[in-house]
Amino acid sequence: MRALTVIAEMGTGGAESVVADLAGHLVATGHEACVASNGGWRADALAADGVATLAVPLRASGPARLGCAVARIRRETAARPVDVVHAHNVRASVAAHLGTRAARRSRPPLVTTVHGLADGDYARAVKVLAVSDLVVAVSDDVAERLVAGGLDEARLRVVENAVPPAPSRAGARDEVRRELGLDPSSSVALCVARLATPKRVDLLLEAWADVPDAVLLVVGDGADREALVRRAAPLGQRVRFLGERHDVARLLPAADLLVLPSDREGLPMAVLEALAAGVPVVASAVGGIPQLGADVVELVAPRRADALAVGVRRLLDDPARRAAQAAAGRTLVGRRFSSARMQAEYADLYQDAINRGRTTTVTES
Structure with missing residues (x-):
C-alpha cells in the first residue's frame, strides 16, 4: 500500500506527532508513505528515516498557496499513484481532494482526521468535509460536535490519539x-x-x-x-x-x-x-x-x-x-492510548476506505 498524508506543517504540534507516528509505522511495516506539508523539523526527521516528503505551501491560507499545493500534489500522485490519502484538518482536506482529482480517472479514497476546531467552525467544516470518504474524530467530544454540525455518522469513526511508551530517563x-x-x-x-x-x-x-x-x-x-x-x-x-x-x-x-x-x-x-x-x-x-x-x-x-x-x-x-x-x-x-493500538486502527480504517472504493470518476472544470 502507498499512502499520501497531507497536513499544513510538520512542527511540534500534536497532529504532527500523530502523522510522524503513522508514517514511520507504515514504512517500518513494508508500505510506502509520503507526507506532504509545509515542512518542519518532524518532516526532516521523517526524511532521515526513509519516509518520502513533499513540500506544499499549506501553513498559511490563501488561494495562491492552495493552488500551488494542489498542483504539487497532483504532480506527485500522477507520477506515483497512491492507494489512500490521509488529510489532517480541513484545509489539508481541500488540497488533498483537489490534488488527487484527474480527468476521466478514479481518485484514491480520502480519509480526514479532525483534531479539534473552534465551537463555531464545526458546521462549516462539515460542509467542506463532504469531499472526504471517511472522517475521523480524535475523541468522542469532537465526534459529537461533527454530528451536531451535520456530519453523517455512517462516514464517521473515532480513533483516539496515542503516544509511544515513555523511555526510561533515570537521572x-x-x-x-x-x-x-x-x-x-x-x-x-x-x-x-x-x-x-x-x-x-x-x-x-x-x-x-x-x-x-x-x-x-x-x-x-x-x-x-x-x-x-x-x-x-x-x-x-x-x-x-x-x-x-x-x-x-x-x-x-x-x-x-x-x-x-x-x-x-x-x-x-x-x-x-x-x-x-x-x-x-x-x-x-x-x-x-x-x-x-x-x-x-x-x-x-x-x-x-x-x-x-x-x-x-x-x-x-x-x-x-x-x-x-x-x-x-x-x-x-x-x-x-498506545501507539500500537492507534496504528492498528488506522491500518484497518485505510483498508476499509480502500474496500469501500468510492472512486467516483470526475471531470475537471
Missing part, C-alpha cells in the same frame, strides 16, 4: 534542572502549548500570581509570545519561556506537573505524553480531556484563573495525590 530530573538553573527542591510546572489565543497561556500567567514559590516553564512559540513575555515580567524568574523545543520528553521528568489551560482541545498529545511519563496533569475540562477521568487529570473550569490556581496548588501541595494521579495516568495510557 533526567536532576540533569535537566541543573541545565535550567533550577533548585532541585523547587516546585516546577511545565506548560507545552502554542503561544496563541486558544491555549490561554495568558490565563495561566494570571493564575501564577496566586501560585507562590513555584516555577513555570513555558515551552512553545507563536504569535502571542512577545505579549506574553511582557505580561509575565512582574513574576520575574518564576516564569521562564523556553521557546520551541524538540526534547519535551526529556523535559517532562524535571516537572512536578504539566498544566494546560486551553479554551478548547481535541485530545491533546501534551497531556498523553505527560501521563505516559508519569507526570500528573492539571487541565481545563474541555474537549476530550474530561473523558480521561478525574482520577487521572486534575480537571479545572475553563476560562477561570482562580480555578486554575487552585488546581495547581492542590497538586503541588499534596505529593500523595500527585503520585496517585501519576500511577493512574501511566496505567490508562498503557491500556488505552
Whole structure:
C-alpha cells in the first residue's frame, strides 16, 4: 500500500506527532508513505528515516498557496499513484481532494482526521468535509460536535490519539534542572502549548500570581509570545519561556506537573505524553480531556484563573495525590492510548476506505 498524508506543517504540534507516528509505522511495516506539508523539523526527521516528503505551501491560507499545493500534489500522485490519502484538518482536506482529482480517472479514497476546531467552525467544516470518504474524530467530544454540525455518522469513526511508551530517563530530573538553573527542591510546572489565543497561556500567567514559590516553564512559540513575555515580567524568574523545543520528553521528568489551560482541545498529545511519563496533569475540562477521568487529570473550569490556581496548588501541595494521579495516568495510557493500538486502527480504517472504493470518476472544470 502507498499512502499520501497531507497536513499544513510538520512542527511540534500534536497532529504532527500523530502523522510522524503513522508514517514511520507504515514504512517500518513494508508500505510506502509520503507526507506532504509545509515542512518542519518532524518532516526532516521523517526524511532521515526513509519516509518520502513533499513540500506544499499549506501553513498559511490563501488561494495562491492552495493552488500551488494542489498542483504539487497532483504532480506527485500522477507520477506515483497512491492507494489512500490521509488529510489532517480541513484545509489539508481541500488540497488533498483537489490534488488527487484527474480527468476521466478514479481518485484514491480520502480519509480526514479532525483534531479539534473552534465551537463555531464545526458546521462549516462539515460542509467542506463532504469531499472526504471517511472522517475521523480524535475523541468522542469532537465526534459529537461533527454530528451536531451535520456530519453523517455512517462516514464517521473515532480513533483516539496515542503516544509511544515513555523511555526510561533515570537521572533526567536532576540533569535537566541543573541545565535550567533550577533548585532541585523547587516546585516546577511545565506548560507545552502554542503561544496563541486558544491555549490561554495568558490565563495561566494570571493564575501564577496566586501560585507562590513555584516555577513555570513555558515551552512553545507563536504569535502571542512577545505579549506574553511582557505580561509575565512582574513574576520575574518564576516564569521562564523556553521557546520551541524538540526534547519535551526529556523535559517532562524535571516537572512536578504539566498544566494546560486551553479554551478548547481535541485530545491533546501534551497531556498523553505527560501521563505516559508519569507526570500528573492539571487541565481545563474541555474537549476530550474530561473523558480521561478525574482520577487521572486534575480537571479545572475553563476560562477561570482562580480555578486554575487552585488546581495547581492542590497538586503541588499534596505529593500523595500527585503520585496517585501519576500511577493512574501511566496505567490508562498503557491500556488505552498506545501507539500500537492507534496504528492498528488506522491500518484497518485505510483498508476499509480502500474496500469501500468510492472512486467516483470526475471531470475537471
